[in-house]
Amino acid sequence: MPRFRPLLVFLALLATGLVAGPQQTQPAEAAVVQSVLFEKGGAGYGCYRIPAIVRTKLGTLLAFAEARRTWCGDSQEIDLVVRRSEDDGRTWSAQQIVLSGTDADPNAVATRGNPTPIVDLETGRIVLLTTMDPGTTSRPRTPYVQFSDDDGKTFTKAKNIGAQIDDPTWGWYATGPVHGIQLTRGTHKGRLVAGTNYDVDGRAAGQLVYSDDSGETWHKGATDLRTDGMVPQEISVVEKVDGGIYAGARNNSAGTGNDSRAFAVSNDGGETYATSYTTIPGLTTPIVQGSLLRLRATDQGAKYNRILFASPADPERRRYLTIRSSFDEGRTWQSVAEGTRTTSDWSGYSDMTMLDTGEIGLLYEAGPVDARDQIRFARFTENDIGHPDAPTGPTTPDVSGLGNHGILRGGTTVVAGRFGQARDLDGTDDAIQLPFAESLAVGAGDFTAMSWIKYGARTTPQAIFWGYNLNEYSQFWLRAEPADARIRGLITTGGNTAAVATTKAYNDNAWHHVALQRKAGTLSIWVDGVQVASVASPAGSVSPGRPFKMYVGQRLDGAHHFDGSLDEVRIYKRAITAAELNSIRTSNVTTVPNAVLDLPLG
Template sequence: MPSRVRARLRAALVAAVATTATAATLGPAESQPARTAPLFEQQVLFKASQDPGYACFRIPAIVKTKDGTLLAFAEGRVLNCGDSADIDIVLKRSTDGGRTWGPLQVVNEGNGDTHGNPAPIVDHETGRILLAETYNTGRTDSGSCSVPCDRTPHLQYSDDDGRTWSQPRDLSPQILPADWNSWYATGPVHGIQLTKGKHAGRLVFGVNTETWDGSRVSANHAALIVSDDGGDNWRVGATDSWPISAADGTFRQKPSEVTLTERADGRILISGREQDGTDLGHRSQTYSSDGGDSFTGPFRDQPDLYTPQVQGATLRLGNRILLSAPGDPDRRRTMMIRSSYDSGETWESVDRGKVVTTDWSGYSDMAEIDASTVGLMYEGGAVDARDEIRFARFDEDWLGPRRGPDPTTPDLAIG
């Protein structure tokens, strides 16, 4: 037998023995757990062409109820895509983790006015779902609300897992101070229930508001609204106010549309859209160490956290906190999930974030489906970020592990 053939036979025998040994060690193939691919799937949730009666859908918000149902809220804009026309708050429910969704239901009908800015909160002790929202007088065109804007906060609730809803009640006597007399906005993003410390069980959501001095907007306020009795009574908690500059009419900081996450240590991370402030950065944040009664300091810009001026959402998932927001610093485009591994102190840069879509994209919200799966609800479109509202399901495997530091080249220059 030629030596070349003998060598091939020996190699084949060694390989066969190795394969047999491995199989014996691991056991039958059917006893091994199947390896699954990372999960990412998405679908269109709200779109004018599939949901008759509306010209446009915007402002997504999502929560998971105590019974595990996903409730996806949006503004159903009747006449056009403007912010201040005839707007209803609408809802779709999913009882299978976001795989399928029920029909559209109207939770709050505008009847010609603007009823929007949904901010849902789940009370996991009672199962009640509370929905904060904001009203203003509607327009018939696509223009913005006239300044000063007659915005007022309201609240309704569901005790049957989102199937039916109470009549709304006006919260102005409790959470609308006299000098917050122009713009006022609840959320728009889910609120939270605290789980740690002496304030465990407290319900918290965010608002941003403005003061009108008779001739112009003179101050901006970002605040937390809290309830310690399951939503029967509310009060204004932590507040960060920034006056307008008398000299040039600008704000140094103008935080708005805040999103809240309870950190593992019980502190609340408050991350907000930065709207036209002169400090560098498009998002700003602060913390609360006393359950939302006060902030640890004023909002500060995050210069390295690139986003356009847009609402975003945060959610804690295992050992990381996620941020959903477009990653393009200039335009509402490229929806992205970025992670923080130190409770919001620092964030992944845009080159490390996970891209959901390179389409136009805008407002978003997230809910935890299970311990490793997230539901993302976001505005998106091939032509305009307001084309439709999509729902994506993804898991931690799709996000990927934390990436190590990039390699560096030592500076060997002399002098």
Template sequence: MTVKSLGLLLLLVCAGLYFAQRGARDPAGASGPPAAPAACQVSFPYAAGAGGYATYRIPAVVRTRAGTVLAFAEGRRTGAGDTGAIDVVVRRSADGGCTWGPLTVAAEGRGDTRGNPAPVVDPRSGDVVLLSSYNGAEATERRILRGEVPPARGRRVFVQRSSDDGRTFSAPEEITARVKRPGWRWYATGPGHALALTRGPHAGRLVVPADHSAAPPPGSPDTGEEPRYYGAHALLSDDGGRSWSLGFVDDAYEGFVNANETSAAQLPDGSLYFGARDQLGTSPGHRADATSGDGGRSLDRPFAPQRTLDRVPVVHGGLLHLGGRDGLLLFSAPSVPTAREEEALWSSRDGGRSFTKALTVDGRKAGYSDLVRLDGETVGLLYETGTRSPYETVEFRRIPLRTLTGAAP
């Protein structure tokens, strides 16, 4: 082969790799998934300003029975704020998160707010069950906390399902009366994926971590801004998401730990681990945790500070148990205590009693995140990130387990 021929061959190879990588970084609103590159690491299912939305936030991710990765988010039409015209949107990937199909709307706000997607795959039917929260466009969180919003425009809870691998979803069905106590004001499902129990006496149960705020007791100042009335709870379904009840309710409201946005994982012994954002509690750090031995019906102990995660700021974080012989539990969140920056992964080999930082993903701004097991060698991280703001893109990153454990479990 001549030098000229060799140079032409190298040029063609480089061009092919370039366009394959561009296909992996498919922005929201693209017409469909191109061929997957041989070894992709990063893709961008959502980018601010693309697909008809100003901002995308609150990611959640699951892998279906068919192996499809579903990336959910809030599509915020007019800005980055938590209130206004917001839809729950989803994109599908048939190649492990390398490329993404077109954006579709799972729950349309029609000018109001639908958000906090909490998807889970029902292990019996294979259906994707999606829970989300609703409020009127004018109902800010502060007004809801103050009790100034009528129930019809306040926080309400809905469930949907998909029987076609996440391509379409049923109309939202309201379940608020079954899972929200009288006197609760704020309410949020998830965020992040919910949990399907796979072992133990409650195998098949769906568990959705959630949080709420309660009205102050009689005689207390009712400003709605006192953070000590935040608490966590869980929603349970034993029939594949067709009926729902309340599980545990964290209602101590003592102000030391204010459990807020919560994630969950099932441990090898069948018990559940709950990790929560501590919302302005007086305890050290910003993370708290609890466990449940009865499938989320009650807690073994109240939420307590998780001191080995003291580098995490006030933010939601993802949880994923990998199973396997070492029972590795992963946690994802930013790693700067005073700012949403430097997305990282922590691991625990003792059921969440202690965590060790396993990987710094990158040094950019970072916000909410979620985790999914892709195969025996790879985990997927879906997280908010950007250079100037954490909310410029929702990025999907494929992470080899060997970088976290030294070897795949």
């Protein structure tokens, strides 16, 4: 995963009380601002909880919350309220009650909550799923739906849909609570999908529900009824670029900070799960709801895929609301250290949406004393949480004309080179990181990667180039392996691998020119202008994933540091000819076309 410089954005507390517009918590030019939308004791309610937020087709933000009449408990008199913003969260309307009481009496005691709003971008309708219990007990739990066809200004009377997506044998039922989605890809484009959960006979189930008629009727979809003790709850869904649905859940059976997140995938529009819920190693949170939001998608023109995950990050307590990212469609997630802390306060449930400005809007529970003190709204940009293609540090210029300047890591030193000056790497932490740039993705085509090397102090494996990925994934690398008396190059394309090696290590502390080349189904290695070995090469892309990482002088995970000097590092997006290669080797020619990287390293 890309490792960003940790960025901690501590959002200061605002003045207490409900405010009409946000107050900035940083200097005026700062991108990150927040406001308190709901606060304990406001409007006669003892507590506000369970935030959910969506942006309508017209760009209006709708921020929902449970307004709990006397205290913060889950089952009591609870109304569902909303606030609207027509300027991307800069100012907000007064709160209005969306749902209260029973079907017969809106003033009766009842629990109305678990808001799961979904925006139908085809019709503009806002569909709102909720769950009701009597308020004096926590059973039965019944799902409802209601609509707004005027941009969230008013909502219809709630309709009981228990017969559609509930079952009388189930003991517990809950919608969301977090926004649902409308599918935009594949056979089921336009379908509305949301997460629910229930229990029956001591077992717990994570369920998806869906509607193909703008929320008028609903269907039970994918269900994972567990028998192993896992309790998937509070499911947040996001559409994958392949049209599948990634469902992220709170695992309510986990011990503190241990396997507290789980996920499942549906590839048929939410009708069935292709995989059961599985815990997510490394995504550590307390036992709490978390929210998902797609930020970027390569099939929509972005350079990389990015899904955001918001949740408290302290493994034991609900605090340190942190934004983490996945760049591989939920397979792996950033660690806490790589994420962006939104607040150092206590924090709890959350939801996210994209704003018309391109900012991310975050609605979340927080407080200086208790996570249930307030519900806050924060706005921030991708700059605030870090780009995978924007590493920082001193650079060495790329003269290819494409601006792929290398970032110097660890403290490389300038030494005499084969031509002009070179960089000496200490074998410990020195390396040159290349930026994430589409021009460096050689894909399924031919390429030539080359460098002058001078080494010999150690016999450990030492990477010269390493690009795109590790292990069985698509990648390419060129590495000195003096303990095995060789320099070896390798490419992997979709699990198919080819490796080529010299019969000498060339670790004589003299300058040698080495190159790895793929040409017309052949992978070859060249040393000092001569092809010394070749093998058949598999077809396919060595760089399909986004974003990718590339290094000169180390492996992607920071291992196999080069101990010696490097000079004139280049990559060509074609198989250059033997004559061209030798003109570079003998005269340092810089006019050979199709270079995507040219680092003189002076």
